[in-house]
Amino acid sequence: MHLLQVLWVFCWFAPLRGFGHEFRFASYYGDHMVLQRAPERAVLWGYGTDAAKVTITVLGNQQNTSHTVTVEEQIWRVTLDPVQPGGPYVVSAVQQSAEGVQVHNLTDVLFGDVWLCGGQSNMQMGLSQVINASEELAMALKFPNVRVFTAADEHSREELTDLMKIELPWSVPSAGVLDGGNFSHFSAVCWLFGRYLYESQKHPVGLVESCWGGTPVEAWSSERALQKCGLAKPKHSFQNAGASWDNTVLWNAMIHPLLNMTIKGAIWYQGEQNTEYHQDLYNCTFPAMIDDWRMAFHQGSGGQTSPVFPFGFVQLSTYKKTSLSDAFPNLRWHQTADYGFAPNPRMKNTFMAVSLDLGDEASPWGSIHPRYKQDVAHRLTLGARAVAYGEKGVSFQGPFPQAIRLQGKYINITYSEEVSVTKSNTTFEVCCSSSQRDPCNASSAWDPAPIVETSSNVVVLSTDGCSDEVAALRYAWRDWPCGFKACPVYSADHVLPAAPFIVKRAP
Structure with a gap:
């Protein structure tokens, strides 16, 4: 008799013989589930009768692998062999104990x-x-x-x-x-x-x-x-x-x-x-x-x-x-x-x-x-x-400053990648102070630093409104800093917005 037929017979007769609720998979296993593919090995576990033998079998795609373990403290646990992506599979759990045989199957497993x-x-x-x-x-x-x-x-x-x-x-x-x-x-x-x-x-x-x-x-x-x-x-x-x-x-x-x-x-x-x-x-x-x-x-x-x-x-x-x-x-x-x-x-x-x-x-x-x-x-x-997944050439971070230089009344920001820039007068801000005691906090005055010039990966800001030394610079530092997909700085393809940042002068 084919193994699947045997399993079906056991499933049919088990309830008639008084077996049931004690032997089962843990709650989050079920039909239609996905188990982790190779090279990792999926773990299956559940509940059973102490000292009983539980055999887990994976059937499908010309694959038939089995593992047998002993139930300890009413728990059984199996680590499968690595399985390549795909399916569907039937994952069968069979418990053999002094009381008889019980079977639980998971179907359509990928x-x-x-x-x-x-x-x-x-x-x-x-x-x-x-x-x-x-x-x-x-x-x-x-x-x-x-x-x-x-x-x-x-x-x-x-x-x-x-x-x-x-x-x-x-x-x-x-x-x-x-x-x-x-x-x-x-x-x-x-x-x-x-x-x-x-x-x-x-x-x-x-x-x-x-x-x-x-x-x-x-x-x-x-x-x-x-x-x-x-x-x-x-x-x-x-x-x-x-x-x-x-x-x-x-x-x-x-x-x-x-x-x-x-x-x-x-x-x-x-x-x-x-x-x-x-x-x-x-x-x-x-x-x-x-x-x-x-x-x-x-x-x-x-x-x-x-x-x-x-x-x-x-x-x-x-x-x-x-x-x-x-x-x-x-x-x-x-x-x-x-x-x-x-x-x-x-x-x-x-x-x-x-x-x-x-x-x-x-x-x-x-x-x-x-x-x-x-x-x-x-x-x-x-x-x-x-x-x-280690795909090469996938842009995913968005622009972020690699270097920030203060030159007179201008700040030059060199980004990590080419940028698409829309000039803004308010999204970049500076805190101006000659104090070395880190005066730039939530209650400090932050003045706009308008974008005055851009190149492939450089944004130049004006600090004309700063009456003292530039002590800190921040970008998009608001609860709602810009309109829908309308922040000033994006990746060159305008897909990824630049993340907000704050940088302060070293004391």
Whole structure:
């Protein structure tokens, strides 16, 4: 009898013989899922009867590989051999114990790259909420090899082994699957990123969403990560719209259970909440969280997930058009560990999508939730292609100053690449003071430094309005620094905006 027929027979008779709920896969495995492709090895685990033997078999594409392990403390775990991208496969789990045989099969399984998508509400926004939503939803059926999964919003005071609930089990994309209502079912940024990645890489992509609106980075961080930034675990760390967020509660319930999974990388869209909470620590807490996730996923997967897996993030967009607060500019800067660009020496193997030129005052979801998620996902995908996949010649960072020279009443800025420049009188600003005591802060006077001349990669500013010495220079240092795709400095092809920066005179 063929192996599949044998498995079918066991599946048919198992319920009749009283077997069932004890033996199963962990919560986030299921039909239609994507497992991490070669050269990494996917990890499978679940629950069973102590001392029973569990055999995992991968069937399909002329591949038939098996691994047998013993259940210990009601947990079984298998690391598969490397599998090349493609499918579909059947992954069968068979438990043999003193009570008999039980079988669970996963069908229509693909092998590809698994990406984790985390953050708060701008990551949680669904595809029905973005610009041109109906067109985007109609395209979903064209990408059956991009599969989606969403963890339900849950929190815990203790680190959990498995997810408490699932919002969306592994699914083949369709308009109905992706459109679960506002801020639910599946992330637009995550979906579009995966779709663009599939178009580029041509192999299956698995997308795992685990995010929650209105949450600070501290809730997504382990205690050990926060301790590196001098943060203990207070009873209530953050109040938001009646909710009280303890540190680590989302790490415990929505990240820690995923650690056994082998993943390719992660993308992240969060930070708005930290403009109000521990803003000054974000240059420590965010990099520390990345480091800690990398270590934990590497250990949890038995060394299969890279200890420096690629991590992409979205630099904050805009909120209040007339705001004079430095909260958003400061947080954007802190998102880069105060380097202004990524990757950088503190945040290696990262990539950043600048989004401050995508402000959306007319968004039905409030201006803090811009609808132009296609641009965000495209910029993230460029970073992934360059950093995660090593594609040569892919521009992904945008222009950033390589040298800044003060010459009389002019400042010469040499950028890292050729630039497309629209002259502006207000987006560059200088702080003028002869004091050596760092007088340039949020309450200081900042004077416009108009753009007076440009060349291929040089921008020249005038400091005529400065009555004293130039002590500091900053660019796009506003909550809402420019109009839609209308900042002064872009890459030569006008695709990537220059990131904001601030530089001060050495004391």
